[in-house]
Amino acid sequence: MPFIHAKTNQNIAPETEQKLKKELGRAIECLKGKSETWLMLCFEPNQKMWFQGTDAPAAMVQVDIFGKASDQEYNALTKEICRLFNSELQIPQNRIYVKYSENTHWGWNGGNF
Numbered sequence: 001m002p003f004i005h006a007k008t009n010q011n012i013a014p015e016t017e018q019k020l021k022k023e024l025g026r027a028i029e030c031l032k033g034k035s036e037t038w039l040m041l042c043f044e045p046n047q048k049m050w051f052q053g054t055d056a057p058a059a060m061v062q063v064d065i066f067g068k069a070s071d072q073e074y075n076a077l078t079k080e081i082c083r084l085f086n087s088e089l090q091i092p093q094n095r096i097y098v099k100y101s102e103n104t105h106w107g108w109n110g111g112n113f
């Protein structure tokens with residue numbers, strides 16, 4: 001049950017949002033055992049964001065997972081996320097942060113996994 005929460009100061013057109021949704025559903029498979037089946041997404045476009053003193057295109061992508069993944073898996077996912085946000089939203093890869101959180105407790109449907 002991963003959760004990807006992406007904030008950006010760029011607009012996201014409806015067709016781009018669909019593409020991001022589809023591609024992130026594939027990218028999450030970089031993490032062993034994760035898939036679109038349990039993936040929740042949240043896009044927050046048009047945010048007021050500054051990085052390194054400028055409001056040039058930037059993104060903050062937070063990935064929450066239940067359990068753990070390896071450094072290699074995280075590196076592969078960061079590569080995919082940066083490639084995707086660059087190709088779809090024209091955000092330079094050096095203006096994209098990707099942050100990971102591993103969670104031991106995750107609730108769903110009235111109970112915890």
Ligand SMILES: O=C(O)c1cc2cc(O)c(O)cc2[nH]1
Pocket residue numbers: 001002033034035038066113
């Ligand atoms: O996506 C995951 O991290 C995930 C899905 C899933 C389903 C399930 O029934 C479990 O017991 C664990 C679990 N993790």
